[in-house]
Amino acid sequence: MTVAEWCVFGTLMVYLLTIVPVKWIGFRSFNNAKPRDPSFYADPIRARALGAHQNGIESFPFFAVAVLLAEFHAAPQSRINELALLFLIVRIAYVFTYLGDRPRLRSILWNIGFTINIGIFFLPLIRNYLPG
Template sequence: MPIAFWCVLAAGLLPVLTVAIAKAGSRAGFDNHDPRGWLEKQSGRARRADLAHRNHFEAFPFFAAAVLTASHLAAPQARIDELAIVFLVARLLYTACYLTDRPTLRTLCWTIGYLTVIGIFLLPVFVH
């Protein structure tokens, strides 16, 4: 299986990882009947982890679609793999920046990830 497909799997797991971090701290008042309501009331690192969790869900479809599209259109697999790795690293750094409250660096990581996905989509157009 191509590396890029493994990156899709990893990117799909990032939301679970970050929500686990959000829920790992104080569980005081946690209500499994309304976990999102409980998460809305969190602050600090737990709140930032929840926000990263949400953003991972937002970024995932665009990334997965890009990898599948580029693969389907026979873009060079090595380039798809390289850009998928860049995306995944950018998202991991994005998460670290979110958790450590570094908003400017977080935005830079988000931008790199977003531009990487656009690059994956455009690979079949420019590289053949």
């Protein structure tokens, strides 16, 4: 497996691990029979963890597809790996800014992550213009 493919797995784990600790910590008030009960997420940190989790679910498909298409169309693997690793780092920082209630920085990081995804997606198209 490539570094980029491991980053796809890492990105999946980031969005899963964003919500799991909140449910574990609140195990006395979390009802697994009603996992989407709004009253559990009334607490601000829980609400932010849920938001970060949901955004991770939303951003994951584009990232995974971009990586796989770039690899399928023989874009330079080293560039795919670099951008995928950068995306994973940005996503981790994004989660921390979401949990830390830093909306402006969070939005900046989201835009950086989206731009990285676009870069990965279009790597096959621009591969002939890249150095080395």
